Amino acid sequence: MTAGRTALKSLSTPAFSLERVRADFPILKLEIGGKPLVYFDNAASSQMPQPVIDRLVRYQTTQHANVNRGVHFLSETATAAYEEARGKVQRFINAREDRELVFTSGTTDAINLVTHGYGRKFIGPGDEIILTTLEHHSNIVPWQMLAEDKGAKLRVAPINDAGELLVDEYEKLFNAHTKFVAVTHVSNALGTINPVKRMIAFAHARDVPVLVDGAQAVPHMAVDVQDLDCDFYAFSGHKLCGPTGIGVLYGKAAVLERMAPFKGGGDMILSVTFEKTTYNTIPHKFEAGTPPIAAAIGLGAAVDYILAIGMDAIAAHECDLLEYATAQMNRLSGVRIVGTAAQKAAVLSFMIDGVHPHDVGTLLNQEGIAVRTGHHCAQPVMRHFRVPATSRASFAFYNGMAEVDALIAGIRTVQKVFA
Numbered sequence: 001m002t003a004g005r006t007a008l009k010s011l012s013t014p015a016f017s018l019e020r021v022r023a024d025f026p027i028l029k030l031e032i033g034g035k036p037l038v039y040f041d042n043a044a045s046s047q048m049p050q051p052v053i054d055r056l057v058r059y060q061t062t063q064h065a066n067v068n069r070g071v072h073f074l075s076e077t078a079t080a081a082y083e084e085a086r087g088k089v090q091r092f093i094n095a096r097e098d099r100e101l102v103f104t105s106g107t108t109d110a111i112n113l114v115t116h117g118y119g120r121k122f123i124g125p126g127d128e129i130i131l132t133t134l135e136h137h138s139n140i141v142p143w144q145m146l147a148e149d150k151g152a153k154l155r156v157a158p159i160n161d162a163g164e165l166l167v168d169e170y171e172k173l174f175n176a177h178t179k180f181v182a183v184t185h186v187s188n189a190l191g192t193i194n195p196v197k198r199m200i201a202f203a204h205a206r207d208v209p210v211l212v213d214g215a216q217a218v219p220h221m222a223v224d225v226q227d228l229d230c231d232f233y234a235f236s237g238h239k240l241c242g243p244t245g246i247g248v249l250y251g252k253a254a255v256l257e258r259m260a261p262f263k264g265g266g267d268m269i270l271s272v273t274f275e276k277t278t279y280n281t282i283p284h285k286f287e288a289g290t291p292p293i294a295a296a297i298g299l300g301a302a303v304d305y306i307l308a309i310g311m312d313a314i315a316a317h318e319c320d321l322l323e324y325a326t327a328q329m330n331r332l333s334g335v336r337i338v339g340t341a342a343q344k345a346a347v348l349s350f351m352i353d354g355v356h357p358h359d360v361g362t363l364l365n366q367e368g369i370a371v372r373t374g375h376h377c378a379q380p381v382m383r384h385f386r387v388p389a390t391s392r393a394s395f396a397f398y399n400g401m402a403e404v405d406a407l408i409a410g411i412r413t414v415q416k417v418f419a
């Protein structure tokens with residue numbers, strides 16, 4: 001069902017121990033209303049393991065100062081730790097050079113950086129930008145704002161009723177006006193994994209650059225930006241066991257160098273006079289002001305933690321969870337899974353007949369189960385399926401089968417209350 005199935009065969013990390021992994025997450029010991037917490041809202045934000053918390057504490061208690069500006073011990077220490085985090089992220093997604101990694105405040109900020117830094121410079125009246133129905137609002141609205149501003153046009157590749165992108169229709173959207181493609185790697189609402197490598201190759205054959213929104217991909221599968229050959233790749237730290245307030249924009253060095261800065265301020269300059277400013281080299285040209293230093297260092301620690309477990313082991317375990325949960329949910333009458341793509345990451349959106357998703361969420365919360373209900377910032381997806389909202393259980397590697405059983409029991413309770 002996911003990339004994890006094949007990855008299982010090439011498992012080269014030490015055996016995955018759910019018990020050992022769970023022990024690293026203090027928050028998983030919580031009880032909600034007297035019931036053990038079942039945290040299935042990982043697509044919105046994942047939880048933080050103790051080694052990442054410890055790294056943040058060590059930074060704040062022994063290393064903090066502003067970066068880039070000082071010659072004193074703490075400033076040099078903080079700068080080294082901040083740049084070391086950049087290197088960790090570089091290796092995590094296999095970027096060619098560390099200067100191709102820009103720290104942002106999140107995926108949303110990273111995409112806005114591209115619409116401003118690239119879009120405003122290189123997209124003009126009559127140009128077309130291709131998106132897909134599966135996009136999160138973060139990968140729609142910034143492009144819409146750019147298109148309105150520049151007189152450009154959005155074209156949208158449709159999906160089928162399994163929630164899979166119609167790749168042939170995507171390919172038909174290209175014409176002489178096509179100037180950019182922005183596509184999600186994994187749908188946050190449905191879990192669909194898009195065939196981004198094929199989509200990028202098709203776009204590149206027509207000289208069209210591609211941004212991949214990887215917010216929901218990096219927590220679940222190994223990502224290699226050189227192999228994908230994407231021009232941009234964006235993701236958030238807080239969905240990857242890291243802190244909030246930190247994200248990453250990967251961009252090919254040659255593309256980043258051609259771009260205009262997004263935000264102006266300290267650190268993004270080489271020299272300033274009232275007549276003229278010359279900008280810093282990449283990635284600093286895009287990191288105006290004091291960056292989220294602690295959060296970046298925390299993200300570096302999160303990457304270390306995840307790599308120590310192993311992306312293959314994570315993908316394989318989540319694949320088992322998704323297959324089990326899907327089978328269990330399919331056995332329930334009156335429950336419909338929304339999004340049944342052949343290639344899926346660990347997301348299960350569902351509807352219970354006769355019960356509004358918000359009521360589902362409220363009643364599951366009484367059982368200690370955290371799911372997200374709503375449109376998941378993906379209203380075009382909801383519109384495709386003609387629903388205002390779904391309930392969404394999204395899994396992480398620290399979830400277990402017993403928690404899936406609790407969800408299934410919780411759904412039965414909801415059905416009884418509304419019978």
Ligand SMILES: Cc1ncc(COP(=O)(O)O)c(C=O)c1O
Pocket residue numbers: 043044105106107108109136138139184186187188213214215216236
């Ligand atoms: C696919 C996708 N893109 C973008 C975002 C936005 O991420 P952030 O709010 O961290 O900027 C999300 C968040 O849920 C997402 O799932």
